[in-house]
Amino acid sequence: MKINSPLEVYKYLPQTNCGECGEATCMAFGSHVIDRSLQLEDCTPLLEDKFKKKYLELSELMAPEIREVTIGVGERAATVGGDDVLYRHQLTFFDQPALAVDVWDTMSEAELVERVKFITDFKKFYVGRFLRMDMIAVRCTSGDPGTFRETVSKVMENTELPLILCSLDPEVLKAGLEVAGDNKPLLYAATKDNWQAVADLVLEHDVPTVLFAPDDLDTLKSLAGTFLEMGRQDLILDPGTNPQGTMLRESFENFIKLRRAGIKEGQRDIAFPLMSVPMTAYLTAGDEVSSSYWETVLASVFTVRYGDIMILHSIEPFALLPEMHIRDTIYTDPRTPVKVEPKVYEVGSPGKDAPVIVTTNFALTYYTVESDLASNGIDCYLLAADTDGLGVEAAVAGGQLTGQKINDEFKKVDFDFHEKTGHNTIILPGLAARLQGDLEDATGLNVMVGPQDSGQIPPWMEKNWPPKPK
Amino acid sequence: MAKKIKISELGSLFNGMDVESLEGVTIEGDIELEMDTAGGLDPQLAYMLGHETAQVAQHLINISRLLGYPVDQLFGAMAQAAVSGVTRPQELLRSKFEVGRMDDWKNPIQEVTLGATSADGGSRGSTVTLGGENALPYYFDSPMPHRNFVTMDVFDMAIGMAKAVKVNYEDVIESPAEWAKKVVKDFNADMVTIHLISTDPNIKDTSPKEAAETVADVLQAVDVPIVIGGSGNPEKDPEVLEKAAEVAEGERVLLASASLNLDYERIARAANQYGHAVLSWTQLEINAQKELNRKLMKQCDVKREDIIMDPTTAALGYGLDYAYTNMERIRLAGLNGDDELSFPMSSGTTNAWGARESWMVKSPLKEDSDWGPREYRGPIWEIVTGLTLALAGNDLFMMMHPGAVAVIKEITQSLHGSLERDTVDISNWVTAEV
Ligand code: B12
Numbered sequence: 001m002k003i004n005s006p007l008e009v010y011k012y013l014p015q016t017n018c019g020e021c022g023e024a025t026c027m028a029f030g031s032h033v034i035d036r037s038l039q040l041e042d043c044t045p046l047l048e049d050k051f052k053k054k055y056l057e058l059s060e061l062m063a064p065e066i067r068e069v070t071i072g073v074g075e076r077a078a079t080v081g082g083d084d085v086l087y088r089h090q091l092t093f094f095d096q097p098a099l100a101v102d103v104w105d106t107m108s109e110a111e112l113v114e115r116v117k118f119i120t121d122f123k124k125f126y127v128g129r130f131l132r133m134d135m136i137a138v139r140c141t142s143g144d145p146g147t148f149r150e151t152v153s154k155v156m157e158n159t160e161l162p163l164i165l166c167s168l169d170p171e172v173l174k175a176g177l178e179v180a181g182d183n184k185p186l187l188y189a190a191t192k193d194n195w196q197a198v199a200d201l202v203l204e205h206d207v208p209t210v211l212f213a214p215d216d217l218d219t220l221k222s223l224a225g226t227f228l229e230m231g232r233q234d235l236i237l238d239p240g241t242n243p244q245g246t247m248l249r250e251s252f253e254n255f256i257k258l259r260r261a262g263i264k265e266g267q268r269d270i271a272f273p274l275m276s277v278p279m280t281a282y283l284t285a286g287d288e289v290s291s292s293y294w295e296t297v298l299a300s301v302f303t304v305r306y307g308d309i310m311i312l313h314s315i316e317p318f319a320l321l322p323e324m325h326i327r328d329t330i331y332t333d334p335r336t337p338v339k340v341e342p343k344v345y346e347v348g349s350p351g352k353d354a355p356v357i358v359t360t361n362f363a364l365t366y367y368t369v370e371s372d373l374a375s376n377g378i379d380c381y382l383l384a385a386d387t388d389g390l391g392v393e394a395a396v397a398g399g400q401l402t403g404q405k406i407n408d409e410f411k412k413v414d415f416d417f418h419e420k421t422g423h424n425t426i427i428l429p430g431l432a433a434r435l436q437g438d439l440e441d442a443t444g445l446n447v448m449v450g451p452q453d454s455g456q457i458p459p460w461m462e463k464n465w466p467p468k469p470k
Numbered sequence: 471m472a473k474k475i476k477i478s479e480l481g482s483l484f485n486g487m488d489v490e491s492l493e494g495v496t497i498e499g500d501i502e503l504e505m506d507t508a509g510g511l512d513p514q515l516a517y518m519l520g521h522e523t524a525q526v527a528q529h530l531i532n533i534s535r536l537l538g539y540p541v542d543q544l545f546g547a548m549a550q551a552a553v554s555g556v557t558r559p560q561e562l563l564r565s566k567f568e569v570g571r572m573d574d575w576k577n578p579i580q581e582v583t584l585g586a587t588s589a590d591g592g593s594r595g596s597t598v599t600l601g602g603e604n605a606l607p608y609y610f611d612s613p614m615p616h617r618n619f620v621t622m623d624v625f626d627m628a629i630g631m632a633k634a635v636k637v638n639y640e641d642v643i644e645s646p647a648e649w650a651k652k653v654v655k656d657f658n659a660d661m662v663t664i665h666l667i668s669t670d671p672n673i674k675d676t677s678p679k680e681a682a683e684t685v686a687d688v689l690q691a692v693d694v695p696i697v698i699g700g701s702g703n704p705e706k707d708p709e710v711l712e713k714a715a716e717v718a719e720g721e722r723v724l725l726a727s728a729s730l731n732l733d734y735e736r737i738a739r740a741a742n743q744y745g746h747a748v749l750s751w752t753q754l755e756i757n758a759q760k761e762l763n764r765k766l767m768k769q770c771d772v773k774r775e776d777i778i779m780d781p782t783t784a785a786l787g788y789g790l791d792y793a794y795t796n797m798e799r800i801r802l803a804g805l806n807g808d809d810e811l812s813f814p815m816s817s818g819t820t821n822a823w824g825a826r827e828s829w830m831v832k833s834p835l836k837e838d839s840d841w842g843p844r845e846y847r848g849p850i851w852e853i854v855t856g857l858t859l860a861l862a863g864n865d866l867f868m869m870m871h872p873g874a875v876a877v878i879k880e881i882t883q884s885l886h887g888s889l890e891r892d893t894v895d896i897s898n899w900v901t902a903e904v
């Protein structure tokens with residue numbers, strides 16, 4: 001992004017304050033364009049002919065420093081790249097890195113199908129949605145184009161996920177494109193040796209491609225310049241991921257150098273998404289668990305420092321879970337407090353004997369608790385108290401969650417305990433135990449203290465619910 | 471009804487035409503193109519025909535674009551190529567990659583040494599020096615003078631631990647001295663942290679004097695530098711840490727911690743009096759960290775070389791985003807010249823064990839895929855939490871699981887450039903049989 005103040009955007013806008021974009025003024029729209037919460041196209045007047053020139057100029061100025069590349073088609077298509085800053089606190093990172101897991105064409109069909117389905121279906125609930133893997137990388141280990149073609153079609157029969165076709169032999173890639181060509185797969189890879197033939201395929205099928213030049217940024221830049229010359233913008237650069245020792249440090253440096261050149265120095269000819277291949281961890285001697293661990297470590301390093309797409313091998317949950325979480329950690333938007341609307345939610349269909357449970361409106365807290373309850377079939381009322389998006393412990397420590405406050409929150413939404421419940425009881429989180437007395441005083445109700453972690457609510461309920469009459 | 475035109479006419483029709491005149495145009499029905507290329511179409515004619523249709527296509531694309539239709543998204547690079555015309559270089563366009571160094575990182579991070587050998591009036595076999603960086607960790611802008619270090623947790627009483635951690639300490643859990651020996655000898659700890667948690671009035675209310683004896687035992691048992699931690703009770707910690715500082719006189723321990731919610735002055739005074747360093751602990755707030763460091767220096771006369779910061783560690787999935795960015799901002803501020811933030815950092819990486827993913831047998835959610843065995847989930851949770859903070863600028867890790875410690879050391883030393891390992895040929899990873 002070449003400009004960074006709403007005023008500069010304003011200069012290019014129609015300046016009529018017409019409100020079509022949903023904002024009251026063009027200036028307000030400008031600030032949303034800067035933080036990328038609205039797009040230029042949301043100002044429909046700007047798309048009129050008389051503003052065409054300004055629109056085009058502004059589009060150019062607003063383009064993210066790192067180009068965006070889309071892989072796949074349909075709902076699970078993934079876009080990578082798109083970053084404008086070197087550190088997430090300066091704005092936020094855009095377009096989460098895509099995580100691809102490999103399959104190979106010498107697997108038995110049964111194994112292949114099972115693995116593809118596992119990768120496609122693997123999911124973990126987190127803050128109101130599921131974390132998932134994004135792509136499948138099909139590697140040619142047979143060396144045979146026909147075998148590769150069959151494997152690619154088998155994979156496509158079993159998943160909607162975008163594919164990365166992996167082989168340095170253009171004949172093999174060609175075979176893969178014969179079946180997957182219409183689904184915008186990513187080609188891996190053009191190198192200094194095969195780039196002519198790969199370029200033919202890229203141009204013919206209009207697909208994105210990876211440029212691979214291990215440990216050689218000059219060649220990588222040469223490849224990028226050559227493909228740019230051919231009009232290709234959807235490129236991804238792989239400078240090589242060395243798995244260990246000082247060579248690993250060199251790979252790490254290369255990622256930083258490329259991203260710094262792209263963002264800080266505006267070197268457009270290398271400002272592309274970067275690919276890391278943590279599965280090189282498997283090229284070192286080591287048992288299955290240590291390779292899997294090391295792969296997770298490499299994936300974490302390159303998630304933090306500028307990898308935009310990764311190829312992974314392990315499908316152990318102990319590898320996949322942290323990989324998906326660290327990606328979410330780094331790419332979550334630091335500007336938006338993650339909270340839910342404060343109110344009393346109904347989980348399932350609560351009746352008169354359903355418990356009334358207190359938690360906070362921090363999204364992580366609320367969704368964790370809500371899903372623990374819903375998933376275990378516990379029908380209840382759940383108050384997400386307005387703590388300004390703080391979790392239980394921090395809110396109790398900071399005074400945003402008090403007995404009085406909880407009472408007020410129930411009052412605000414007219415929650416009548418006598419009418420809605422037959423037990424007049426509230427359950428507090430274990431970490432808010434010290435509010436018990438205050439809450440009893442404030443509400444005049446019976447207050448119980450639940451376990452520390454909401455995951456332990458189901459067994460706790462079995463023992464403690466319904467409350468014994470006093 | 472509209473006049474019918476041939477597709478080739480369309481091209482000349484649009485040529486040089488003002489777009490305004492296209493208002494109200496509707497394109498009805500399918501456009502059908504019939505061509506028999508099999509019957510030996512003259513190559514030159516085919517080329518011309520191709521050229522003509524490409525021109526038409528380009529006009530159509532331009533019109534769609536002007537109508538606000540997102541053609542570029544749809545066709546991506548194809549539209550681009552159609553517009554600019556594809557050139558095919560016959561050879562790689564040779565170029566050289568260059569990038570500058572960071573010239574605004576002018577302010578080095580303070581060096582702090584922990585532990586004292588006999589030469590300096592202590593009894594440690596070795597010392598640990600942190601800090602001294604002139605760049606973000608492992609960046610090529612400037613060499614990182616010291617590697618990262620790990621101090622392993624030892625408690626002064628048996629405590630609850632995740633199963634995967636506990637199995638390593640069952641034999642020593644009753645003896646802090648034995649526990650300390652074990653982490654140094656068997657698990658390669660660079661340092662030991664003795665947590666005096668039993669001193670909490672709500673736990674065992676162990677007296678400061680008794681707690682100090684435990685510290686003396688640990689100093690006897692190992693010769694690495696040590697960290698002394700209180701129970702976290704703000705009333706009790708100052709007197710516990712004072713007494714502990716006294717028995718450890720001359721050993722240059724790290725006192726953990728001074729914080730804004732307790733009498734930090736007493737802890738600072740104890741450090742000054744007995745020659746120790748202070749851990750300046752705040753909770754995920756950069757301004758609070760500045761304030762406490764300033765107070766330690768200005769109000770309590772703690773020297774710069776005696777301060778390490780703990781800006782708080784939250785586990786992966788439980789606030790690591792806050793912790794990571796907080797540390798990265800602190801480190802960048804220090805490098806950019808903020809002398810109230812240019813100190814080495816320490817992370818309570820053990821906090822990772824609070825994440826349910828690290829200790830629960832299985833997911834409480836039926837919709838989740840199987841989480842797999844927890845013995846493997848816990849250590850990697852501790853590793854990824856620590857590693858992420860290492861990249862943000864953390865220097866010292868307080869950790870618990872021996873496997874996690876080994877991996878954190880391996881990766882931080884690899885990135886530091888101080889580990890030689892065989893070079894692996896990665897150029898053919900695609901065909902690897904794994
Ligand atoms: C991230 C974090 C922050 C973030 C808050 C982000 C946010 N949106 O909440 C920030 C940086 C803002 C912050 C600030 C502070 N924090 Co803080 N923070 C943390 C941290 C690292 C993680 C908290 C977290 O997100 N947990 C995850 C969520 C999901 O947990 P949860 O809300 O508790 O929900 C779980 C349970 O409570 C339970 N549960 C929830 N609802 C219910 C309901 C029922 C019925 C049941 C049974 C169970 C249940 O299940 C949930 C899932 O496991 C913790 C340390 C740690 N634990 O790792 C410290 C911690 C909570 N913070 C602490 C403190 C002291 C503070 C500050 C006061 C620091 C200061 N001096 O300024 C401020 C307070 C800010 C304020 N209130 O104004 C202390 C609290 C100490 C205490 N026990 O009193 C902690 C424990 C750190 C420490 N060891 O000192 N903090």
Ligand code: SF4
Pocket residue numbers: 013014015016017018019020021022023024025026027029030042043044045046
């Ligand atoms: S739609 Fe465009 S012209 Fe209208 S107010 Fe928004 S920015 Fe201004």
